[in-house]
Structures are given as structure tokens and as C-alpha cells.
Amino acid sequence: MKAVIMAGGKGTRLRPLTNRLPKPMVPLLDKPCMEYIIELLKRHGITDIAVTMQYLPQVIQSHFGDGSDFGVRLHYFEEGHPLGTAGSVKNAEAFLDDTFVVISGDALTDVDLGQAVAFHRERKTWGTLVLSRVEVPLEYGVVMTREDGKITRFLEKPSWSEVFSDTVNTGIYVMEPQILSLFEKGKPFDFSKDLFPLMMERHLPLYGHVAEAYWSDIGNLKQYRQAQQDLLEGRVQADIKGEEVFPGIWLGEGADGIDCSSVTPPVFIGAGSTVHPEAHIGPHTVLGQQSRVEAGAAVVRSVLWNRTSVGEASSLDGSTLTHGGRVGPGAILEEETVIGEGARIGEKVVLRSGVKIWPEKTVGAGTVLTESLVWEASAAAALFGTDGVSGATNWDLTPERTGRIVGAFASVLPPGSAVAVSCDETPFSEILKFAATASLMASGASVRDLGRLPVPVSRHAVFRSDSHAGIHIRRSGEEGDRIVIQFFDREGLPIGKSLERKVENALLQGDALRPPDGFGSLESRSGAIDVYRAELISRLREDAIRRREFKVVFHSENPYLMAVLQPLMDQLGCRMVTVWGDEPHMEHFVMDNQADLGVRMDRSGQAVTLFTETGYALKPEEETVLQTLLAVRLQNRVAVPVNAPSEAEELARRFGTEPILTATSARAVLEADRNRSLQLYFDGFSMLAFLLEFLAVEGVTVHRTLEMLPRPHIRSEKIPCPVEAKGKVMRRLMEEVKGQKTQLVDGIKVLGETGWALILPDVEKAHFDVVAQGSTPEQAERLKDIYKEKIESYQGSTLTRP
Secondary structure, eight states: OEEEEEOOOOOGGGTTTTSSSOGGGOBSSSSBHHHHHHHHHHHTTOOEEEEEEOSSHHHHHHHHTTSGGGTSEEEEEEOSSOOHHHHHHHTTGGGOOSOEEEEETTOEEOOOHHHHHHHHHHHTOSEEEEEEEOSOOTTSEEEEEOTTOBEEEEEESOOGGGOOOSEEEEEEEEEOGGGGGGSOTTSOOOIIIIIHHHHHHTTOOEEEEEOOSOEEOOOSHHHHHHHHHHHHHTOSOOOOSSEEEETTEEEOTTOTTOOGGGBOSSEEEOTTOEEOTTSEEOSSEEEOTTOEEOTTOEEESOEEOTTOEEOTTOEEESOEEOTTOEEOTTOEEOTTOEEOTTOEEOTTOEEOTTOEEOTTOEEOTTOEESSOSSSOOOOOSOSOBTTBEEEEBTTTBOHHHHHHHHHHHHHTSOTTOEEEEEEOSOHHHHHHHHHHHHHHHHTTOEEEEEEEOOHHHHHHHHHHSSOSEEEEEEEESTTSOEEEEEEEETTSOBOOHHHHHHHHHHHHHTOOOOOSSOOOOEEEOOOHHHHHHHHHHHTSOHHHHHHHTOEEEEEOSOGGGHHHHHHHHHHTTOEEEEEOSSSOOHHHHHHHTTOSEEEEEOTTSSOEEEEOTTOOBOOHHHHHHHHHHHHHTTOSEEEEETTSOHHHHHHHHHTTOEEEEEOSSHHHHHHHOSOOSSOSTTOHHHHHHHHHHHHHHHTOOHHHHHHHSOOOEEEEEEEEOOHHHHHHHHHHHHHHTTTSOEEOSSSEEEEOSSOEEEEEEOSSSSEEEEEEEESSHHHHHHHHHHHHHHHHHHHSSOOOOO
16 A cells, blocks of 8 residues: 655744744654654555655655655655645655555654554545544534544534534545546645535545544644653654653663753653753653753753753743754743744843744843744734634734734735725724734735724725725723724625634734835725715615604713714704713613613624613514514515524515525624625614614504514523533534534524524633523523533543543
8 A cells, every 4th residue: 555645734833943844844752743654654564655745845855865764665746836735645646556545744643544444445435534533623624424434514624613523634544546536636726625525515435534543733832842742651652762761761872871860751852962960851851962951950841952052040941942042041931932943042031931033033141022033923822703803902912913913914915905994983992003004004005094983884984995905993892901903805894714814824924024115005085984874874765764753862882983873863863862871771761761762882883782662672682583674675685693583584584585594703694695885784873774764664663663573582691611622512412413403504503393502612712602592481591501501511521632
């Protein structure tokens, strides 16, 4: 049997480790990662191996040669341009004449390939994916199979709301040669994004084999350090390049002068390295070849490559030093710091947690660094949340960090793009808008400054302008102590997941575009509110609304919303009673003023709570049904989020309108609505205006309208769950509801005869949202509690590595 090792990875999330090395050549216990893969193949009798390469191929060829020194035969296939995972294997098609194994050269695993091949042959399938179970599956392709292993669902790099299992694709495949006939040679093609969905669409045999083995894709710096620890702890079956002189203490050749009394296992010390008797090493420390640790130094949970040196009385905890890195006396390197090749850290320098130093940089004596010597710092979890990028005011989101994030956004847009920028009325939002503007212009983008706008008006202005994208910055949080930066595409929609990931990668890699000339221009564009109001009024029966002379009680914590609302209400002949301050008793204000309705609008202008003329506050599910009623009068299809009550979908059909079931995110809902310019969804001003038109034309009140509509019974609750247990919980739930009617649009929605339950992992926080609908309030509560108990019981103990 033959194999293909995919070795073209740049390892961008491992930078600066991979600035001068392809990811497969990153060392694990003084041995390139790909060498462990070659040894694994050899142990299973596979010695005829193709190697596909693209990034720094000469480094790989120089180390492995023809493979004879490693007991195998290597055949190299180089890509002139990136071809994707499947495209790179297609490049070696002439080499593959029978069943073959595909495996990544930048992963660490001890998977039993013999079992995978036997499974593949028993099923007589074209392709078999080797699967593994992980705690947090967001960076992988999540797979669902039948009991016999046939794959029924595949989703590449889902968000938490899309996770339906903790079983993921390892990137290890057993395949038949005919699988390569499904696509063209020389064109980019990916296994997960292109080939597997194509096979499922054509109903071609594709199976998944769950391996009870160790597997890590070493996708980020944390996983890189963890892989070394797992090797030291014996959690993975692999040959370590050295001798275990004491339990847990591994020494390479020529490292025999080590005083083991200063070493706390498990540790690995490479050939020719020295450790001063008064220094302390370990636990979970790796010291490469020809490296030195001086007296009084402490190196704990750290990985040091070849030819590194650690000065007297310095301290490293959870750090990584690449080849030739130097740490001066008395320096302190905190957790998750990374030193690039040849970088110099001066005497008594302090590197705070997460700081990265790019190759050949020098940090002067006594310096305290809180940020990296590149454009971007930490490899955080997901940068984007539900509403974009958010963080604590002037702490998580400072002008400096905002500039770097926006620069990363500019770098993934077409060169010379125009970007519309706006903010709310708060001073710090304006400061961040200045930072964003400067970063965009420095990146070569032209800026359209729209001024101060609520979010719905900003989206509308982006759509109606000649801009390629938009950015809006606003205050958020119950105390107004957080900032949200929202990014829009040229249609005014929140950018999609694919673009979010590109921004995150550009930020992590420090790849923000900084042209030496050709800076972008700045143009102020006022009047966006007038354009928005004029288009909204043009869509309304203005005369009918004016005849009713509505009186509206309005409350918000953001007085600036009146810049939109007051002229709108004046033109529609409505009288406004405005109420400011914290959470007033709106029901009393509405009744005391004999108003036709009350409106409480959130700070962003996107969401409203409505009050009837009797002071009754509509529940969210009642507003959703009312919103659907308004929508069916405006267009021939209606977006219905998966958490909406069933009555919304039924109402749409009753009026002959097509209901489009969507995920709960703003982009999903807005994208399903073809009316891009003005939308009921996530736009409090349009919602209010179209409601007034409905009341005027139909001659009814809000209370009467509510009486005519069905009243759904919805119950919801947030169930705490550690992030690392979410995937496990989703898998257990999917297994339990197998055979029942379900929807997997967003989370898991289990449908019954008299109700449904939606289990939705929160995108950002450590909890599940459980929403249930029943025929009675009691039934909805019981159904919600059933899944609450399941989530709590399935968490159990979090998964451990095999």
C-alpha cells in the first residue's frame, strides 16, 4: 500500500514558530513532526510515500532526502500555487494505483492505520475518514454517521450554534484511486469543503471510522506545547529520540552531564545541552540540542529549540523559544510567550503573558512588554462573537488594538476598497472610529466617514453607498462599559463566517497591508439619516398614518436615537412622549398619556419592546408573530428564525408567503430577506413605522391586533456548560434523538406533535440556550426542563485525551 503525506502547511496560527519552517518541520521533542508520521506509516508496513509540498519545500527535502535514512521511499510533488488538500493529492495521481492512505504531515497521532484500512475494505467504500472525538470542535470538520459508519452530515469549522457532535475529521483518509476522477487536476480543490460535500450530493459511498487513538492537529501554540507534554507523559505511542535515564527524564546523546537533582520530570534534554546545577528544569520542559540554562534560572512547562540560552536568574513559565533564541539574565517570560528564531531578550526584560517576538528582534534591557513586536498579539479564541468584535472599553478594545483589527479587515478586502465608517454618539466610540479610519487609510483603503448613526441607518447607508464594506462602532453592555465593532459587507449585512476567519488569521499572522505609498483618502458623507428616512417614508402610506394622529410613548437609554425618530414621527403626524432614564414603568406612562402604543428601543436602534395601549408589554415570541404579520404584507417571502414560534411559520403560509427557516444570527435572518434596503428585522425604526401603517390602514389598535393573532407558549433558559463539554453534550443529544424529527439549521431542534425544543450552544459564553414551545405554558416548561436535565447530566466529567 502507498500513502500520501500532505506537507504543504504554512502553520500560520503557529507563527512565529513557522516564519522560517513549514509546519510539518516544527520539532516535537527534538524531532520534526513529520518524522513521527513517517515512523507511523512504516510501523504499518507503508514505505512507498508521496509527499506534497508548497511552503518552503526545500526545508523538507533537505531533511528527509529520498527517505532511505528513515527506511522508506519518498517521492516529492511540489505545487506551484496552493491547490487545496484534495488538489495536492490529485497532483500525485500518477503515483497512486491502488488503495492509499492520506495523512497530514503536521499532526501527531498513533492511530491504528491497519484497523482503518480493514474498516474501509469491509465497507467497500470509495473513501473512509478517520474520526476522533475532541472537546472543542470549532476548528475542525464535524461529522455525523449512521451506526454502520456511513456519513450522513458534514460541516467544516462550525460555530457553536452549528455543532451537532464532538466527532471530527482528523484529516486521515483511506481512499480508492477513482475518487480522484471527481475533479480536475491543477485547480484548487479541498477534501472537506469540496470533495466530501460533492460525494454526499451524488450519494457516493463515504464512511467514517472513529479511532480510539491519540490525535492532535497541533493547530495553535497551546496545542503545540500540549503535544510535547503528551509525548513526555506517554499519552501517545511514539519513539522518543533519546534515553530515559530516570523515570520521566529523557536525555539526548551527549547530554549526560546533567545533574538530575535540579530536574523535575517529565523533561527532555537534547544532545549537547547543559544545565547548571543551580538551575531548575521542569516539569514538562523540552530543551533542544546545544542549549544552555545558567545558574539560578527556572524553566517550567516550556519548549526550547536548538542553540537557545537562558541567562542567570531568569524565569520561563509556559514559554517557547525557537532556534537561537537568547534570554538575558533576570528576564521574566510569562505564560504563552513565544520567541522567534534568533531573537534577543535583554537583561531584566519582562514579557507579559501572550507576547510574541518575531525573528531577529531585540528587546532592550529592562523593557516591560505587554504587546508583541508584530502587528498582532495573542492567539485568542474566536475574535468574532454574535455581534462582531466586542470587549471592555479601553481595556480589551483600545485605539491601538482597534487599529490592528481594522487593518486586518482591510488586508482581506480587494486593494483600494472603499469602506464606510460610522459610530454612535459616545466619545470613546468616536475615538475608536478615528483609530479605525487611520488604519484603513494606512492600508490603502478609501474611507467614507458617515458620522454618528444608529446601526440600522449605518447598514442602510453602506448598502446605498458605493462602499465595498462598512464598519460601525458603538457602546454596549448593561452599564455601557463595553464596545462593539461591527463589520458589514457591501450589502450592509454582517460579514459571514468565512470572512471573519480570514480577518482572524490576518490578525494572528500580522499580515495587515501597509503600502509604502498609495494611502487611502478620507471623505465625509453626511445626510445618511435623511436618506434613510426619505426611503422609509416612501414605502409607507403616509396619508393614512397622518390621519390617525398616533400618540407614541418612547423610551431608550440612548437620546441620540431621536435624531432619526423625531423627524420621522413629525413627518408622519405622530405625537411623541419621550421618557429617559433607567427602566421606567412604561405601562403607566402609556396609560397615563392615553397613548396608542409604547416603544422601548435598545441603544443600537435594532430591537424594540412594544406596549399596547393598555400598558401590556409584548413578549418576544408575540413580537415575532406580529413582525411576521407585518412582513407578509411587504414581500413574498419571510425569514423565520429557528427559535421563532411555530405560529410565525404557519402565519406566513396562511397569507401565501414563503417562510424561510434561518439560523438565529443577524446575518442569517437579514440574508434570507430579499429586501436589502429597509428591513423589519434588526431595525427598530422600520418595525415601528410599518406597525403604525398597519394599525392605520386596518383601523385597529395594538391590543386588538394581538387578540387576533395566535398566542404562543414559549419557555427558555440558559444552562451553564463548560466550553470543553459542549461538543460532547451535542453528540449525546444527537445520539438520543436519532429517529425523531429534527432540524439542524442552528443547534438541534427536536420536533414533537404538540411542541418543540431547541438546544443551542452559545457562540461566545459557556452555556446552552434551551428554548421550548408547548401547547400550554406548563407543557413548554416541562419540555424545557427535560432538556435542561439532559444537558446537565451529559456534561459529566469533561473529556480527557486518549
